[in-house]
Amino acid sequence: MKLDRRSFLSFVIGGAAGTALTPLPWKLTDDLSIWTQMWPWTPVPPDGAYSYVSTTCTLCPGGCGIQVRLVDKRAVKIEGTPGHPVNDGGICPLGLSGLQLLYGPSRVDGPLKRTAGRGAGRWTPISWDDAIGEVAQKLAALRGDGRPQAVAAISGSGRGTFSALVERFMTVYGSPNLMRPASAADACEMALYRMHGQQAMAGYDLENADFVLSFGSGIIDGWGSPVRMIRARSLWKERKVPLVQVEPCLSNTAAAADRWLAVAPGTEAALALGLAHVILSEGLYDYNFTAFYSAGFEPWRQMVLDGFAPDQVAQITGIQKDVIVDLARQFAKARAGVALWGRGRGTTPGSIDEAMAVHSLNALVGAVNRQGGVWALPEIDYIQWPEAEMDATAANGLQTARLDGAGLEPHADARSLAHRFFTAVAEGKTDPVEALLVFEANPLYTQPDTATVKKALDKIPFIVSFSSLQDETSAYADLILPNHLYLERFEDVAGPAGLNQALIGLTQPVVAPQRRTRHAGDVILALSQGLGTPVADAFPWESFEACLEETLGDDWDALVANGYVARPVSLPHWSSAFGTASGKFEFAGTYRPAPLEGDKGAFPLVLVPYDSMRIAGGTAANTPFMTKTVGDEILKGNDMFVQVNPQTADSLGLREGLYAELSTPRGKARVRIHLTQEVRPGLVAMPRGLGHTAFDPYLAHKGVNVNALLGPVDDPASGLDAAWGIQAKLAKA
Amino acid sequence: MSIKDDKAHAVSDAAAGKKGGGTILLFFILGFAASMVLGWVVFPQLLYSTKSQPFDFNHALHNEEVGDCESCHFFRQDGTFSGVPSLAQCTDCHADVLGESQDEAVFVQQYVHPEREVPWRVYSRQPDCVFFSHAAHVIKAKMDCATCHGDIGTSTSLKPYQENRITGYSRDIWGQSIAGFKTHTYDRMKMDDCAQCHEQAVEAARQAEMMDPVTRHFRQEIAPMIYPLDRQAAVGSSVQTQRDACFVCHK
Amino acid sequence: MEMNARQHKFGMVIDLDKCTGCGACMVACMAENNVPFKVDETNKRDSITWMRVYKLTNGKPYPEADACFLPRPCMHCEGHAGHSPCVSVCPATATDYSSETGVVSQIYTRCFGCRYCMAACPYHARYFNWWDPVWPDGMEKYLSPNVSPRMRGVVEKCSFCYHRYQLAREKAIYEERDEVAEEEYQTACTQACPAGAIVFGDLNNPDHQVARIVQPDAHHHFTGHSKIAFRLLEQLGTNPKVYYLTEREWVRKMCDQYNFGPQAAGH
Numbered sequence A: 001m002k003l004d005r006r007s008f009l010s011f012v013i014g015g016a017a018g019t020a021l022t023p024l025p026w027k028l029t030d031d032l033s034i035w036t037q038m039w040p041w042t043p044v045p046p047d048g049a050y051s052y053v054s055t056t057c058t059l060c061p062g063g064c065g066i067q068v069r070l071v072d073k074r075a076v077k078i079e080g081t082p083g084h085p086v087n088d089g090g091i092c093p094l095g096l097s098g099l100q101l102l103y104g105p106s107r108v109d110g111p112l113k114r115t116a117g118r119g120a121g122r123w124t125p126i127s128w129d130d131a132i133g134e135v136a137q138k139l140a141a142l143r144g145d146g147r148p149q150a151v152a153a154i155s156g157s158g159r160g161t162f163s164a165l166v167e168r169f170m171t172v173y174g175s176p177n178l179m180r181p182a183s184a185a186d187a188c189e190m191a192l193y194r195m196h197g198q199q200a201m202a203g204y205d206l207e208n209a210d211f212v213l214s215f216g217s218g219i220i221d222g223w224g225s226p227v228r229m230i231r232a233r234s235l236w237k238e239r240k241v242p243l244v245q246v247e248p249c250l251s252n253t254a255a256a257a258d259r260w261l262a263v264a265p266g267t268e269a270a271l272a273l274g275l276a277h278v279i280l281s282e283g284l285y286d287y288n289f290t291a292f293y294s295a296g297f298e299p300w301r302q303m304v305l306d307g308f309a310p311d312q313v314a315q316i317t318g319i320q321k322d323v324i325v326d327l328a329r330q331f332a333k334a335r336a337g338v339a340l341w342g343r344g345r346g347t348t349p350g351s352i353d354e355a356m357a358v359h360s361l362n363a364l365v366g367a368v369n370r371q372g373g374v375w376a377l378p379e380i381d382y383i384q385w386p387e388a389e390m391d392a393t394a395a396n397g398l399q400t401a402r403l404d405g406a407g408l409e410p411h412a413d414a415r416s417l418a419h420r421f422f423t424a425v426a427e428g429k430t431d432p433v434e435a436l437l438v439f440e441a442n443p444l445y446t447q448p449d450t451a452t453v454k455k456a457l458d459k460i461p462f463i464v465s466f467s468s469l470q471d472e473t474s475a476y477a478d479l480i481l482p483n484h485l486y487l488e489r490f491e492d493v494a495g496p497a498g499l500n501q502a503l504i505g506l507t508q509p510v511v512a513p514q515r516r517t518r519h520a521g522d523v524i525l526a527l528s529q530g531l532g533t534p535v536a537d538a539f540p541w542e543s544f545e546a547c548l549e550e551t552l553g554d555d556w557d558a559l560v561a562n563g564y565v566a567r568p569v570s571l572p573h574w575s576s577a578f579g580t581a582s583g584k585f586e587f588a589g590t591y592r593p594a595p596l597e598g599d600k601g602a603f604p605l606v607l608v609p610y611d612s613m614r615i616a617g618g619t620a621a622n623t624p625f626m627t628k629t630v631g632d633e634i635l636k637g638n639d640m641f642v643q644v645n646p647q648t649a650d651s652l653g654l655r656e657g658l659y660a661e662l663s664t665p666r667g668k669a670r671v672r673i674h675l676t677q678e679v680r681p682g683l684v685a686m687p688r689g690l691g692h693t694a695f696d697p698y699l700a701h702k703g704v705n706v707n708a709l710l711g712p713v714d715d716p717a718s719g720l721d722a723a724w725g726i727q728a729k730l731a732k733a
Numbered sequence B: 001m002s003i004k005d006d007k008a009h010a011v012s013d014a015a016a017g018k019k020g021g022g023t024i025l026l027f028f029i030l031g032f033a034a035s036m037v038l039g040w041v042v043f044p045q046l047l048y049s050t051k052s053q054p055f056d057f058n059h060a061l062h063n064e065e066v067g068d069c070e071s072c073h074f075f076r077q078d079g080t081f082s083g084v085p086s087l088a089q090c091t092d093c094h095a096d097v098l099g100e101s102q103d104e105a106v107f108v109q110q111y112v113h114p115e116r117e118v119p120w121r122v123y124s125r126q127p128d129c130v131f132f133s134h135a136a137h138v139i140k141a142k143m144d145c146a147t148c149h150g151d152i153g154t155s156t157s158l159k160p161y162q163e164n165r166i167t168g169y170s171r172d173i174w175g176q177s178i179a180g181f182k183t184h185t186y187d188r189m190k191m192d193d194c195a196q197c198h199e200q201a202v203e204a205a206r207q208a209e210m211m212d213p214v215t216r217h218f219r220q221e222i223a224p225m226i227y228p229l230d231r232q233a234a235v236g237s238s239v240q241t242q243r244d245a246c247f248v249c250h251k
Numbered sequence C: 001m002e003m004n005a006r007q008h009k010f011g012m013v014i015d016l017d018k019c020t021g022c023g024a025c026m027v028a029c030m031a032e033n034n035v036p037f038k039v040d041e042t043n044k045r046d047s048i049t050w051m052r053v054y055k056l057t058n059g060k061p062y063p064e065a066d067a068c069f070l071p072r073p074c075m076h077c078e079g080h081a082g083h084s085p086c087v088s089v090c091p092a093t094a095t096d097y098s099s100e101t102g103v104v105s106q107i108y109t110r111c112f113g114c115r116y117c118m119a120a121c122p123y124h125a126r127y128f129n130w131w132d133p134v135w136p137d138g139m140e141k142y143l144s145p146n147v148s149p150r151m152r153g154v155v156e157k158c159s160f161c162y163h164r165y166q167l168a169r170e171k172a173i174y175e176e177r178d179e180v181a182e183e184e185y186q187t188a189c190t191q192a193c194p195a196g197a198i199v200f201g202d203l204n205n206p207d208h209q210v211a212r213i214v215q216p217d218a219h220h221h222f223t224g225h226s227k228i229a230f231r232l233l234e235q236l237g238t239n240p241k242v243y244y245l246t247e248r249e250w251v252r253k254m255c256d257q258y259n260f261g262p263q264a265a266g267h
Helices: A005-020 A024-037 A098-102 A128-144 A161-173 A184-196 A226-239 A252-256 A268-281 A287-292 A297-307 A310-317 A321-333 A352-364 A392-399 A418-426 A450-458 A520-531 A544-562 A624-629 A646-652 B003-047 B059-066 B087-091 B102-112 B134-140 B145-149 B191-211 B213-226 C024-032 C085-089 C116-120 C162-174 C188-192 C209-214 C249-256
Strands: A050-056 A065-071 A074-080 A112-114 A123-125 A151-155 A200-204 A211-217 A243-246 A259-261 A337-344 A374-378 A435-439 A463-465 A491-494 A502-507 A564-567 A605-610 A639-644 A659-664 A667-675 A683-687 A726-732 B048-051 B161-164 C010-015 C052-057 C067-072 C198-202 C242-245
Touching (some): A005 A024, A005 B003, A024 B003, A151 A161, A161 A392, A161 A520, A184 A200, A243 A252, A268 A310, A268 A321, A268 A352, A310 A321, A321 A337, A502 A544, A639 A659, A646 A667, B087 B102, C067 C249, C198 C209, C209 C242
Parallel strands (some): A151 A435, A211 A337, C010 C242
Antiparallel strands (some): A050 A065, A065 A074, A200 A374, A491 A502, A639 A683, A659 A726, B048 B161
């Protein structure tokens, strides 16, 4: 039998007929479609039992209560805690996307030691014992040399038990050089100190205000405790409480305000004083308060009446005279009018005079320590540890002058002047700094004039970062001893920014540590043990958790159960309300035209940073989700747009989308142009928070870091950085 | 090729046809038979790979000891179904080796002591796009576990897990019969099998409504006048398919 | 299955005067619904955002300029009797309209990616997966089991967090209740919004806040009673279930073009 063509065809036809009568083609089709519908590489998230853990967000100083949804032991979602006094269920984009940080690619895996040049990104993993041993050895050697003051530290939050622990460590070790990153809160605190005679934070009773006058504060752009502010603003909408925004550009807050006063940049204080002039001259001020509870009212009044008549102020600010008069009357006649200060998110610097001028305006209408006004809230004093014993080395070290000049004339009431520290170190004007410890801070990104910060870091031979994430500063460190992320550790959050309540929030572990990290508090305890008596004796706690539990005492159980405790704030009696020499409120604050850095001829424009809820501009950096929400009029590919008024652009021959070189006395950057009527002619607006070089590919190298173009300018009245902008130039690239 | 050549071919082919009609039929039958063997016997063998469970499990024994299904397979407070028990549930009893079976030793040594969850292969595992509510079926529709899961609760040993090499799902979803025939409700668990039951429910509800003349009149005559945009009663909720809406069973 | 259950019509009211443009709704949605992300998300045409906040500007010169933010989820259009624009064109029945909930579904495994629905949707609420989603190593740990991750080649969109309804209903069944309470089923964006600008609920239930605010008028194509309420592109007749509120006339004009509804008189 021969297999010829016909037989073969017959075989095939038989086969085909047979196959059609078997399940093979149908089953195969079905299976293949299932396969293509559920590719094996498409993840299938495992199911399990759902539960929630309540904790407190620490990504910004807002102190929102969050609850994390777990599926078995996986954290799958962060939500706001309903009923929480700060945020009542609301939550911001950063807080929502915290899990991208927890499980994300920016985490530091474990202790790392640098193996190549700084910033080269070459590291070798080391054990925790070696890492702590190395730091302890370095610190012990410096102490042995009698130079504990050569160790400096920068600590992010500035409040709470962990910060107190760092402060205690630095004290017992013997270095006065503990700093915190600069923010407008510094000027605000200093203003309160000068005017109230108290170390206190400003708490704004905004929920009870009936007229809100904001001098550039980004009420819905991240100022204070962002979610609480946005909630307050919705409340004002419902109650028809007017919000007036004084700001050169149309920020989201200005757009949301009932009225936007497009003031000339930097003249906000003049407007405040112009309003004061109307209130004073028309007798609309609070007689009772000014007569009985204030000091220095007469000279201040005279200063205002002499120099800030509405005509003059209209000239300075560009706001029409009748608008000023009208606004002043409305503000003064409101039952509970309150004025807010602190540009943008509240991290943009400003002069102390300006802060005091606005605060005096509050005092003038009796808004100080009044319902619906502004309160001076002393720090909550639950951290009561026995005085630590110091040896002679420590005492001597603490005697030395702070390298940033804070606490010394002429800046006697400054507590921390981080920008001066970096400038001084960079210029080599100080005794050498031998070691820098960085806790929850990223100065190489967040400090204005990053080039100078880098120069300063270059002069410090030993930098230790305790960052959980690969930020710019840790990339430039010698050792990284990664802290747990906030979802993995215990921490307390004392008195969230700007809140009208004394509140302590507890951050507690939601998941087990995802990487080989260790709580920085525990590392400090270990370091103190490594240094021996007397440093070790100041830290009797077994662990940071034990320390925290002991410190919080009776509140601990309630904190663990609810995530927060709220203490009632009783407004002090007038007789004890002020700690000034006079025992009364001290009127102060004026307007002094302060030129920005840079020659107006060479740099005819002014660069101003702006804040957005969609871009985290501080120590916390953007998550991939947040960057995704950034509009394509701000970021396109890796190019960033600066916002310019068409009028400005026309005069420079620039058009929408063109590339341009933006230069300032501190640096240059290639940017693109976005034309908008929201920006005042003559200004160049740039978002804060882009242009990272570290973190992950979802953030790094996108746009420009505005801090690389800005530079600090000392406020002669306080020593703080007062530069809210810088002269700049735009040219076609 | 010329016409002549074609003709020549045709002639010789016809001659061959006379001679080889039987051969051709034979080849047809051969091909047919081969493909039948391939499709019905070889294909299923190739399609599924038999995987063993981490260790054997005796449902009947546990049922006897514990007394009911719900002790291990329970509803959580939020209405979700716990499904396959977690290790923590097992260790309530199995903190140490109970009895003398080899499987028990494997369980305790390899999973209980190292606190490792048992990687059971689940016969009823559905694709991720499926949303299945045990509550809706067991509590609301009062269905028995066996309607979908068969008699696994009374089995003394786990059957081998046959994994579809293409899709990765258990053979139990398509059913043991490669042709897709089923005799019991639990023989297959594909979408059509869900839909079949759901359609019956829709039809039953419709019948029940139409039994009552007042309701019938209202539904058919009055309701469409008052609510012209509303769907007709007792039709599946999907406007497009007239069956239950996609999101009833999908996520 | 629930033949005698009342017909729900889940919908949303967004108060544009409260919205601050913070983007929390967008991120809440992404976190809730396993929305993927890429290294570069600046090409907004392929950037998947079920909820997207647009910025509207009044076009006037400085300092008369004004801006408004407009959050845009899927509108879950009812069209005429459930024939929404996208559903009507789907050749695969991968999307349907449920008369029981008013939700327009999207079944990813059913979709074969023809993108007719995207062309049909006047709100750009539908997104196509041009690539397989990639979560960086370890990050797939936060994925929620309640929402299926999508694959390359399918369309996805806002589901009004339908999985939350599924879960709420399971709980109701477990507790032997017939109905899911208003607060039990809220979308992720509603829950997250710090401004309280989004209200979600059953438009058919007069006790629900959405119904009280909007009072949809069944005799006028379900337009809202309130003078400051409008729907996007009203004149297209898509009959969407997302209503907006604003006192600002320029915003209303820009969004519904005043061509339909009670305001249209005289046009």
